[in-house]
Amino acid sequence: xxxxxxxxxxxxxxxxxxxxxxxxxxxxxxxxxxxxxxxxxxxxxxxxxxxxxxxxxxxxxxxxxxxxxxxxxxxxxxxxxxxxxxxxxxxxxxxxxxxxxxxxxxxxxxxxxxxxxxxxxxxxxxxxxxxxxxxxxxxxxxxxxxxxxxxxxxxxxxxxx
Amino acid sequence: xxxxxxxxxxxxxxxxxxxxxxxxxxxxxxxxxxxxxxxxxxxxxxxxxxxxxxxxxxxxxxxxxxxxxxxxxxxxxxxxxxxxxxxxxxxxxxxxxxxxxxxxxxxxxxxxxxxxxxxxxxxxxxxxxxxxxxxxxxxxxxxxxxxxxxxxxxxxxxxxxxxxxxx
Numbered sequence: 001x002x003x004x005x006x007x008x009x010x011x012x013x014x015x016x017x018x019x020x021x022x023x024x025x026x027x028x029x030x031x032x033x034x035x036x037x038x039x040x041x042x043x044x045x046x047x048x049x050x051x052x053x054x055x056x057x058x059x060x061x062x063x064x065x066x067x068x069x070x071x072x073x074x075x076x077x078x079x080x081x082x083x084x085x086x087x088x089x090x091x092x093x094x095x096x097x098x099x100x101x102x103x104x105x106x107x108x109x110x111x112x113x114x115x116x117x118x119x120x121x122x123x124x125x126x127x128x129x130x131x132x133x134x135x136x137x138x139x140x141x142x143x144x145x146x147x148x149x150x151x152x153x154x155x156x157x158x159x160x161x
Numbered sequence: 162x163x164x165x166x167x168x169x170x171x172x173x174x175x176x177x178x179x180x181x182x183x184x185x186x187x188x189x190x191x192x193x194x195x196x197x198x199x200x201x202x203x204x205x206x207x208x209x210x211x212x213x214x215x216x217x218x219x220x221x222x223x224x225x226x227x228x229x230x231x232x233x234x235x236x237x238x239x240x241x242x243x244x245x246x247x248x249x250x251x252x253x254x255x256x257x258x259x260x261x262x263x264x265x266x267x268x269x270x271x272x273x274x275x276x277x278x279x280x281x282x283x284x285x286x287x288x289x290x291x292x293x294x295x296x297x298x299x300x301x302x303x304x305x306x307x308x309x310x311x312x313x314x315x316x317x318x319x320x321x322x323x324x325x326x327x328x
Contacts, residue, residue: 027174028177032177080267081290081291113234115234115235115236116233137231138236139232140292
């Protein structure tokens with residue numbers, strides 16, 4: 001009787017260890033390697049349809065140093081930390097951006113501070129981005145989109161306006 | 162021998178996942194949290210236990226707790242400050258001039274206990290994004306003489322208005 005009880009405990013423990021190992025592996029690959037993400041929303045049209053496109057993003061160490069103007073990135077949503085956004089980097093630290101602010105005649109000049117990037121959706125009309133919530137700290141950027149898998153396979157290029 | 166090496170290799174992803182998401186130990190550098198942390202410039206640095214699960218996964222924030230976060234101006238550096246206010250709160254920036262700021266959605270206000278030597282929301286960054294928070298400092302684990310809990314110190318006198326929805 002004792003032997004049977006021990007055998008089932010041992011089996012449960014082996015299962016738990018396997019689970020922890022599996023989850024840890026997935027976590028490390030997702031945060032230090034690459035991951036898939038689904039694009040919902042029209043803010044990056046026409047680059048992505050925003051109706052369930054699947055993209056591949058890389059999150060290799062040194063990501064913050066590799067992000068450049070024109071890259072499409074996935075970042076923690078600045079106004080809601082438990083959500084993600086996908087936008088294009090249109091300016092990096094030190095560069096100046098002109099933003100039309102409601103209520104002022106001339107565009108406002110904003111300089112992107114150290115450690116931050118300026119994000120904008122490719123679909124300017126239907127995108128809530130840095131024009132609304134300001135520069136985004138690089139530590140929030142989780143991945144750099146390199147390719148789309150669905151609805152068609154294509155590289156996602158660095159693009160300048 | 163082979164089996165032990167294989168078993169041991171699993172420590173790497175499990176260790177990384179654990180220290181990223183559950184808890185880790187961090188060495189405190191600098192004087193910005195005196196006297197709470199590193200009170201003696203001639204003594205050894207404090208090492209603290211940082212609990213991450215509640216902050217990173219549950220997004221649970223407590224006013225007055227000491228937190229670890231990524232520096233807004235340097236994505237490679239972590240800083241340790243006290244969380245004074247969260248989104249929706251209104252905080253008095255300067256007691257003398259009585260200037261105040263409403264903390265915008267998705268952000269929080271952090272300050273070092275040692276104001277003159279701290280780069281924080283008051284002196285440098287303004288409200289910082291909640292997504293930058295990594296964990297809470299719960300205990301000092303080294304040196305032995307200073308082992309113990311790191312207290313939560315709310316500062317209600319600094320808050321004009323608090324948004325209790327966020328706790």
